[in-house]
Amino acid sequence: xxxxRDWRWCLGIVLAAFAAAAPYAAPATEDLREPKEFTYGAxxxxxxxxxxALSKVMIGNTPYESLVFNGDYDAPVIRTKPGGxxxxxxxxxxxxxxxxxxxGMQVSPLDEGDSIFRLTDxxxxxxxVLRLPxxxxxxxxxxxxxxxxxxxxxxxxxxxxxxxxxxxKDQFPELRDVRERMLVLRNFQKTFTGRLASEIxxxxxxxxxxxxxxxxxxxxxxxxxxxxxxxxVDANQYFRIRMGGLRVQIISQDADTVVKEVFADELLLGPxxxxxxxxxxxxxxxxxxxxxxxxxxxxxDSYARALLGTLVSEGETMPTVKITSAYPQARNLTREPIAxxxxxxxxxxxxxxxxxxxxxxxxxxxxxxxxVKLGDIEEWTLFNPSQELHQFHIHQLDFxxxxxxxxPVDFIGxxxxxxxxxxxxxxxxxxxxxxxxxxxxxxxxxxxxHEDGGMMQxxxxxxxxxxxxxxxxxxxxxxxGDNQTCAYLRNTGRTAIDATAPAPARPLGGSP
Amino acid sequence: xxRLHAILFASCTLGLAGTAGADTGRYPGFGIEYGTAIQYDxxxxxxxxxxxxxxxxxxxxxxxxxxxxxxxxxxxxxxTEISPVTDARPGRRRWLGGTGLNVTDLNWYHQGELxxxxxxxxxxxxxxxxxxxPGLYTSDFVSPYALSGLVGATYQRHFYTDAMGTFAPSVAxxxxxxxxLSRAFFRPSTQAHRSDGGATNxxxxxxxxxxxDWRAPAxxxxxxxxxxxxxxxxGETNDSFPAASNEQAWVTSVRYLIPFEPTSLLSPxxxxxxVDLVPFIEYARVNNENGVPGYDTKxxxxxxxxxxxxxxxxxxxxxxxxxxxxxxxxxxxxxEASVVYHLTxxxxxxxxxxxxxxxxxxSNLFGLQLVLNGAF
Numbered sequence: 001x002x003x004x005r006d007w008r009w010c011l012g013i014v015l016a017a018f019a020a021a022a023p024y025a026a027p028a029t030e031d032l033r034e035p036k037e038f039t040y041g042a043x044x045x046x047x048x049x050x051x052x053a054l055s056k057v058m059i060g061n062t063p064y065e066s067l068v069f070n071g072d073y074d075a076p077v078i079r080t081k082p083g084g085x086x087x088x089x090x091x092x093x094x095x096x097x098x099x100x101x102x103x104g105m106q107v108s109p110l111d112e113g114d115s116i117f118r119l120t121d122x123x124x125x126x127x128x129v130l131r132l133p134x135x136x137x138x139x140x141x142x143x144x145x146x147x148x149x150x151x152x153x154x155x156x157x158x159x160x161x162x163x164x165x166x167x168x169k170d171q172f173p174e175l176r177d178v179r180e181r182m183l184v185l186r187n188f189q190k191t192f193t194g195r196l197a198s199e200i201x202x203x204x205x206x207x208x209x210x211x212x213x214x215x216x217x218x219x220x221x222x223x224x225x226x227x228x229x230x231x232x233v234d235a236n237q238y239f240r241i242r243m244g245g246l247r248v249q250i251i252s253q254d255a256d257t258v259v260k261e262v263f264a265d266e267l268l269l270g271p272x273x274x275x276x277x278x279x280x281x282x283x284x285x286x287x288x289x290x291x292x293x294x295x296x297x298x299x300x301d302s303y304a305r306a307l308l309g310t311l312v313s314e315g316e317t318m319p320t321v322k323i324t325s326a327y328p329q330a331r332n333l334t335r336e337p338i339a340x341x342x343x344x345x346x347x348x349x350x351x352x353x354x355x356x357x358x359x360x361x362x363x364x365x366x367x368x369x370x371x372v373k374l375g376d377i378e379e380w381t382l383f384n385p386s387q388e389l390h391q392f393h394i395h396q397l398d399f400x401x402x403x404x405x406x407x408p409v410d411f412i413g414x415x416x417x418x419x420x421x422x423x424x425x426x427x428x429x430x431x432x433x434x435x436x437x438x439x440x441x442x443x444x445x446x447x448x449x450h451e452d453g454g455m456m457q458x459x460x461x462x463x464x465x466x467x468x469x470x471x472x473x474x475x476x477x478x479x480x481g482d483n484q485t486c487a488y489l490r491n492t493g494r495t496a497i498d499a500t501a502p503a504p505a506r507p508l509g510g511s512p
Numbered sequence: 513x514x515r516l517h518a519i520l521f522a523s524c525t526l527g528l529a530g531t532a533g534a535d536t537g538r539y540p541g542f543g544i545e546y547g548t549a550i551q552y553d554x555x556x557x558x559x560x561x562x563x564x565x566x567x568x569x570x571x572x573x574x575x576x577x578x579x580x581x582x583x584x585x586x587x588x589x590x591x592t593e594i595s596p597v598t599d600a601r602p603g604r605r606r607w608l609g610g611t612g613l614n615v616t617d618l619n620w621y622h623q624g625e626l627x628x629x630x631x632x633x634x635x636x637x638x639x640x641x642x643x644x645x646p647g648l649y650t651s652d653f654v655s656p657y658a659l660s661g662l663v664g665a666t667y668q669r670h671f672y673t674d675a676m677g678t679f680a681p682s683v684a685x686x687x688x689x690x691x692x693l694s695r696a697f698f699r700p701s702t703q704a705h706r707s708d709g710g711a712t713n714x715x716x717x718x719x720x721x722x723x724x725d726w727r728a729p730a731x732x733x734x735x736x737x738x739x740x741x742x743x744x745x746x747g748e749t750n751d752s753f754p755a756a757s758n759e760q761a762w763v764t765s766v767r768y769l770i771p772f773e774p775t776s777l778l779s780p781x782x783x784x785x786x787v788d789l790v791p792f793i794e795y796a797r798v799n800n801e802n803g804v805p806g807y808d809t810k811x812x813x814x815x816x817x818x819x820x821x822x823x824x825x826x827x828x829x830x831x832x833x834x835x836x837x838x839x840x841x842x843x844x845x846x847x848e849a850s851v852v853y854h855l856t857x858x859x860x861x862x863x864x865x866x867x868x869x870x871x872x873x874x875s876n877l878f879g880l881q882l883v884l885n886g887a888f
Binding site for chain 1: 788
């Protein structure tokens with residue numbers, strides 16, 4: 001009798017566990033919606049209020065209680081333009097700390113700017129003011145929680161959303177009349193409880209959505225050209241996307257316009273990556289937008305195959321728009337002198353699946369790990385001795401990938417995030433030359449499980465004259481303190497900092 | 513018992529202190545992770561002069577980790593395991609029998625920027641064969657020196673240089689657990705006592721392990737080396753254990769990860785077309801194993817893992833040479849070939865087959881395991 005009770009008890013637990021893993025299937029009939037939008041006025045200012053709260057929302061077709069912005073799993077898009085300003089109020093109605101990072105944007109980390117060292121307490125408001133330089137690169141960016149050791153769960157729940165900087169159509173005037181779409185890709189971990197999971201386990205059964213919708217239809221006409229911006233705003237997942245065998249043209253990656261013609265049959269979007277593509281309507285019919293099964297290495301995660309949506313080509317044939325303008329040019333940094341070379345090892349823990357290291361250390365926000373002189377171009381080689389991918393990202397900056405496993409890489413444009421091969425290396429050249437980046441920020445693995453586990457370090461970019469002093473202050477948090485009230489700023493003032501700007505102020509190019 | 517209570521009291525006191533000083537974010541907080549395995553073992557035993565005996569055992573092995581977090585770096589870590597706590601009798605075909613619950617870990621766990629420590633019921637970071645060698649049975653075979661379920665503390669600190677990579681020395685002091693947590697729950701079982709004897713069963717933390725992990729030097733970025741030394745005091749002697757000696761052990765292991773470089777790019781990796789080879793070798797020498805005078809052993813584990821996308825193929829051989837004082841030496845071994853198929857992100861299917869010789873008896877082994885991991 002006793003063993004029978006054991007049998008039922010154990011079987012019950014296992015069946016319940018498998019039930020949670022069972023995929024949820026629902027019919028797809030909706031057309032893809034556009035996200036709600038905050039946009040700029042004649043003064044170029046976009047005024048935004050984001051209220052973060054635990055809310056009852058629909059995740060695709062399934063009700064859940066989760067942490068989201070403005071009561072919707074499909075967070076609003078913030079639209080701005082080069083030279084524009086974003087004035088954002090973060091109304092934190094959650095019972096936990098949070099903050100925001102404006103991923104990929106080349107804006108100041110100082111004052112009320114893009115600083116992850118500022119936090120917004122529960123049930124209080126935080127203010128952000130982002131002033132985009134006139135030469136700011138156009139394209140898709142995103143905002144998300146960067147709350148240390150809590151970002152993975154908050155972003156998985158929905159504390160993230162898209163930003164679009166207008167201007168790609170100015171680079172390619174022939175695209176002026178093509179339809180622009182935003183596809184915001186998310187991944188929500190299923191739970192028994194109907195609430196956001198207490199622990200995010202990468203690779204768990206999940207609901208994949210586009211703009212919060214489960215398997216929507218995306219319409220276009222045969223021959224029609226549309227400009228799509230795809231955003232991976234999930235905490236951890238790699239998206240491996242195919243569009244029913246269609247070939248697409250890549251216009252920009254991570255909001256950096258490519259410097260030459262690039263086509264792709266498959267889009268590989270690591271955590272935090274964005275891509276802008278031209279999609280041309282095929283012969284009438286329905287084409288599956290599929291997410292391929294993905295695997296991040298022997299010690300990594302794997303994700304199941306899924307149907308993301310359906311591309312529906314129907315109606316009258318339209319003329320296809322081709323790129324005829326010259327591609328914007330950008331400095332190829334392999335030809336530039338290098339001021340310093342650095343080595344970083346992105347390493348998993350020997351025995352703790354929740355601990356991750358860069359050069360043997362976990363993240364400490366009170367310490368500066370790297371000090372760089374403004375004006376320098378550095379070469380960083382990132383090693384990954386782990387049997388799983390890592391995804392490098394540095395705030396405030398773009399970089400050029402020059403080598404992969406020691407072999408040269410063709411230059412098609414800058415990036416703000418890139419994979420580090422499992423048991424491999426990647427080499428970057430990073431231009432610390434834009435004065436807007438003066439301040440303190442971070443670089444890290446953008447698989448947020450790893451970021452929260454400690455795979456993140458602090459960097460300060462300083463005027464060359466302050467370098468020696470800044471290095472001395474590294475153990476104490478550097479010369480910028482919390483980016484807001486430090487003695488360094490009081491003594492020099494923003495005017496003095498801005499006066500260091502070399503001419504031209506945006507030296508990475510951007511004009512044809 | 514008193515010792516464990518004292519440690520738990522100290523942990524809770526530290527926890528409350530941590531709570532008071534914790535930020536107002538998600539801390540204090542609570543999380544659960546689980547792993548559910550269904551395993552079926554087949555063991556064909558050949559004893560000279562006796563009929564062939566077949567034993568089968570099908571069971572659940574359900575592990576749970578509960579995290580009671582006080583701040584981003586500190587938590588109470590509670591690990592439990594629901595699994596058979598008794599062995600299947602030879603010749604029996606058992607299904608879901610003997611199941612009980614064991615508390616495998618209960619400790620204050622601190623993971624800082626450079627250092628890690630645990631205080632409470634812990635496993636020792638000594639030896640890697642139990643986790644690095646592929647297969648279902650090697651971990652049991654090397655368990656005489658890969659100790660767990662001890663009461664004490666471990667401390668580890670990381671050091672790094674660009675040229676030399678990461679050094680992580682650690683030290684542990686501990687004793688055998690004789691508290692109520694040493695017994696299994698929901699199943700008749702007995703609590704461990706000092707009179708049970710054995711190494712580490714001293715009632716005080718006068719047993720020590722020192723380990724150095726070295727990883728990723730610039731010249732050999734995928735190298736992992738471990739050196740370890742363990743010194744355990746003898747336990748009590750009595751009629752059952754009339755003699756006892758202190759136990760000493762040394763361990764050395766080397767693992768190297770060899771990628772097949774063209775498959776390490778993003779597309780082959782994501783599409784599961786990567787290939788890498790992982791050779792591993794570990795040598796352990798134990799004097800007076802488990803406090804038995806003169807019972808010296810040497811273990812040599814060699815393994816090769818080949819990771820090919822959703823499959824992990826493994827071959828492991830462990831040789832155990834026993835040199836009892838005054839008696840001729842003997843060899844035991846375990847050889848197993850295994851494969852794990854990653855069915856989904858959270859479900860693995862494992863198969864292992866092999867052959868072993870222990871206590872003069874030869875066995876053929878076969879095991880099938882289905883694992884589901886998840887969280888609430």
